[in-house]
Amino acid sequence: MEDIINLKERAKEVRRLVINMITEANSGHPGGSLSMTDIITTLYFSIMNHSAANPAWEERDRFVLSKGHACPAYYAVLSLCGYFPASELLKLRKLGSILQGHPDSKVTPGVDFSTGSLGQGLSAACGMALAGKIDKKDYRVYAIIGDGESQEGQIWEAAMSAAHFKLDNLCVFLDCNKLQIDGKVEDIMNIEPVIDKWKAFGWNTIQIDGHSIEEIIEAAGIAHKTKGKPTMIVADTIKGKCVSFMEGKVCFHGTAPNREQEQQALRELE
Amino acid sequence: MAEMVATRDVYGKALIKLGKIYPDMVVLDADTASSTRTQWFSQEFPERFFNLGISEANMIGYAAGLSTCGKIPVVSAFACFGSGRVYDQVKLSVCWPKLNVKIIVTHAGVSVGEDGASHQAIDDINLMRGLPNMTVIVPADGIETEKAVRYAIETQGPFYIRLGRLNLPLVFDDTYEFVLGKMHALREGTDATIIACGLMVNESVKAAQTLSEQGINVRILNASSIKPIDKQAIILAAKETGAIVTAEEHSIIGGLGSAVAEVLAEHLPTPMERVGVKDTFGQSGTPKELLRIFGLDAVSIVEAVIKVLGRKTQKGR
Numbered sequence: 001m002e003d004i005i006n007l008k009e010r011a012k013e014v015r016r017l018v019i020n021m022i023t024e025a026n027s028g029h030p031g032g033s034l035s036m037t038d039i040i041t042t043l044y045f046s047i048m049n050h051s052a053a054n055p056a057w058e059e060r061d062r063f064v065l066s067k068g069h070a071c072p073a074y075y076a077v078l079s080l081c082g083y084f085p086a087s088e089l090l091k092l093r094k095l096g097s098i099l100q101g102h103p104d105s106k107v108t109p110g111v112d113f114s115t116g117s118l119g120q121g122l123s124a125a126c127g128m129a130l131a132g133k134i135d136k137k138d139y140r141v142y143a144i145i146g147d148g149e150s151q152e153g154q155i156w157e158a159a160m161s162a163a164h165f166k167l168d169n170l171c172v173f174l175d176c177n178k179l180q181i182d183g184k185v186e187d188i189m190n191i192e193p194v195i196d197k198w199k200a201f202g203w204n205t206i207q208i209d210g211h212s213i214e215e216i217i218e219a220a221g222i223a224h225k226t227k228g229k230p231t232m233i234v235a236d237t238i239k240g241k242c243v244s245f246m247e248g249k250v251c252f253h254g255t256a257p258n259r260e261q262e263q264q265a266l267r268e269l270e
Numbered sequence: 271m272a273e274m275v276a277t278r279d280v281y282g283k284a285l286i287k288l289g290k291i292y293p294d295m296v297v298l299d300a301d302t303a304s305s306t307r308t309q310w311f312s313q314e315f316p317e318r319f320f321n322l323g324i325s326e327a328n329m330i331g332y333a334a335g336l337s338t339c340g341k342i343p344v345v346s347a348f349a350c351f352g353s354g355r356v357y358d359q360v361k362l363s364v365c366w367p368k369l370n371v372k373i374i375v376t377h378a379g380v381s382v383g384e385d386g387a388s389h390q391a392i393d394d395i396n397l398m399r400g401l402p403n404m405t406v407i408v409p410a411d412g413i414e415t416e417k418a419v420r421y422a423i424e425t426q427g428p429f430y431i432r433l434g435r436l437n438l439p440l441v442f443d444d445t446y447e448f449v450l451g452k453m454h455a456l457r458e459g460t461d462a463t464i465i466a467c468g469l470m471v472n473e474s475v476k477a478a479q480t481l482s483e484q485g486i487n488v489r490i491l492n493a494s495s496i497k498p499i500d501k502q503a504i505i506l507a508a509k510e511t512g513a514i515v516t517a518e519e520h521s522i523i524g525g526l527g528s529a530v531a532e533v534l535a536e537h538l539p540t541p542m543e544r545v546g547v548k549d550t551f552g553q554s555g556t557p558k559e560l561l562r563i564f565g566l567d568a569v570s571i572v573e574a575v576i577k578v579l580g581r582k583t584q585k586g587r
Contacts, residue, residue: 058340105338105367113338114367117358123328124363127335127343130320134296134341154359157328165320 007213010080011041015242016269017076017089023262025093028101031252033073035177035210035237036144040065042216043142044077052082055110061139062128064113066121067146067175068102069254075099075108083110119152121145122172126162129170129230140224143172148180150191156201162230163202170230171223174198175210177239181253198232210235243268272439272472275412278376281433282307284419285344286314292423295342298333300326305435306346306376326351330359330371337369342423345371349378349391349432357397364428365401372422373398374431378408379519380547380564381436381469381557390552391432396524398430399497405450406497408432408518408526410471411441414494417448425450432468434519436557439472441492451495453503459487462575462582463507463514467493467526470517470545470566477571488575493526504533508540513582515543515574519566522546541581543574 014037022028044050048061065074072092079086084098091097098107102116112128115121125143132139145155162170174194182188191197199205204226208215216235223231239253240246243265246257257265289295289311296318303309303321312319322329326347333343345352352375353360364371380390399406405427409415415433422429441456453465457478466474474490481488489511491503508514514534516527527544534540547564561567 062338064335113335114362117362120327120331120359120363123331123359124335124338126328127332127337128339129335130332131336131339131341134318135339154325154327154331157322157325158331161322161325161328161332164323 004213007042007045010045011038011213012269013080014041014073014076016266018072019243019257019262019265019269021072021076021089021092022256023259024090026256027093028072028256029069029254030246030257031179031239031249032067032070032146032175032177034241034243034246035239036070036175037073037241038211038213039144039173039175039216039235040073040077042213044081046217047220048142049139052110055083059137059139062112062125062141064121064125064128064141064143065103065115066125066143067118067149068115068121071103074103078108078110081110118146118149119154122155122158125170125172126158126167129162129167130165132169133165133167140169140171144175145172147174147176147178147185147191147194150174150194151189159198159201159203166228167230168227171220172230172232174232174234175237176234177237179239179248179250179253183250195234198234202229204229204231206231206233208233208235210237211241272441274437274439276435276437277409277412277415277433278307278435280412280415281374281376281419282310284416285311288420288423289315289318292342294340295344295423296320296336297344297346298322298329299346300324300329300351302347305348308346326356327359330356331363333371334363334367334369337371343371345373347375348389349375349394350389353391353394353397353430361401365403368403368427370426372429372431374419374433376433377435378432379434379468380552380560380566381434381519383435383557383560384554386554387551392521392547392552393524394432395496395518395520395526396528399529403428404497405429407494408467408496409494410468410492411438413440413442413444413446414448417446418494421448421450434469436469438469441472441475448494451498451500453491453493453495453500456490456492457488459489460511461486461488461513462578463489463491463511464517464571464575465491465493465504465507465514465526465530466517467496468519470519473566473568474517474571476568477575480568480572481575486575486579496526496529499529499533501533501537504530505537508534508538513541513578515545515571515578517545517571520546521549523549541578543578545570545574
């Protein structure tokens, strides 16, 4: 496990890579990648048991990025963990790349589940957690879902079932960055009070600052100790976090920075 | 008269047999377990059965997740809810990552009967065969159902097996061997070939008898393996008999008829007729009434053969 200062440096490095990758690809989703960077970095470098040398290790903790469009941050973290060389990162979204526009478990080492059509990944994470229960294994299953994604009905089918099956080996982060393609989540289709919804569905709920590594670690620890119910960590985040001209800007949901913007972003992330 | 067996009953019993052999097999249903017969598995292996309630999309995701952890999930539902209702989930959570999920549906086609159009899957073959990595099987009777289910469980990758609700006469005996991608000839003939699947296979046998009395000898091919389709058998039938009739309890758009037409069009254009539901929704009625009004019986097959023979003769001139 890395200490907090190192994790913060790691997260900064991930953000720089995200900017590099998306600029080079000239397409991708910077906003939602940057909003969940602290969560996914902390998961892979501090919370999860996993092995880059053996991605199919049966006892490993599983991870599903249900909001699959934020995969640049996922890929950057996997690469830093050693799942594949950093040279692959700049091939994001290019023909024949192992780094597809949305996560593809068949071609990317370390990706446990293919996602991209919103709402589907959480059900798969539930299935992985159920398999762990059937086999009485100790591994845990982590997932990140989006707030816009929470408008999908399948999220709530999964929510109901995970509580029904008492999947306490499942811990989900809701990356609440408050923006979606067409505008503010609250204007497009309000999901609030979202934490109350998860509570009503029978989950253990925790509210955190999604950019506080300390709070992410603490919440995951509480989730680990919680028995009989799955945990939903509602993470308050900022879309485009740490790049001033991207923060809170809808236009950077799915638009790549140009070279000039890339340089400015990298200066801010030094 | 041949013994009558419901394919879903055979399926229910087969799951128990296979469950004893394969400890990693788990069965999922969405509140239709008593009808799909997965309830029998649940009574035998309660710790390996999961009822997801009425949430089919979620069920497909669970199956996908379970399969990534080494389980062999069998997912059951009525055909309408195990295909169109969950198309995107099957496409992206199962077929794209090529996961080891077996979707085995019952109550396909109009022979569901009284429940009407909302419950009559006549588009599911079309949807499922269009998905890369998917294997699609429509067994003709109880014997073939048991063999196809076993084959699916023992073979890696996504499968869609389509069963019905009704009791069907056995067209095969225990010596029958199911071979994926191969059509089995139930009858040899030289005038035309009927290529059928599901309950239409037995109707084809009846039609062949009627035609034989009129001096017309037809070949019958059982096309249980819709995908992969047996191109070789189709081309050979076209060469040797010169006329093709397809018969399926499904829309004529996108199902077996289309699969056969695709092969013929590319390899050996041949007069053909498609017996199936003519681009319309189903409705309530008894299965027998519905099969008649939608033209899904031996009478309609006979008519189609006579029609296609007329075109074959014209072509000959």
